[in-house]
Amino acid sequence: MCKNKDEKKTVDKEERVMSPVMEQARPCTISESIIQSCKEVKSMREGRTPKRSLNDLFANIEKWSKEEKV
Numbered sequence: 001m002c003k004n005k006d007e008k009k010t011v012d013k014e015e016r017v018m019s020p021v022m023e024q025a026r027p028c029t030i031s032e033s034i035i036q037s038c039k040e041v042k043s044m045r046e047g048r049t050p051k052r053s054l055n056d057l058f059a060n061i062e063k064w065s066k067e068e069k070v
Contacts, residue, residue, distance in 0.1 A: 028036075043049045 040049070044051045
């Protein structure tokens with residue numbers, strides 16, 4: 001089955017939008033990130049680091065977004 005020319009234009013447009021995202025380098029692999037998260041959770045459960053809530057995360061995100069604007 002042949003593809004429609006309009007479909008090809010849509011794919012190219014989507015590829016252009018996604019290409020900058022795909023070219024960004026990750027500081028670590030996905031598996032390394034998951035392992036680090038598991039270590040953090042284990043540390044919190046053992047009481048070595050303070051527990052953080054979802055509200056703390058939202059507060060930090062809000063704070064970080066304000067810092068970037070300045």
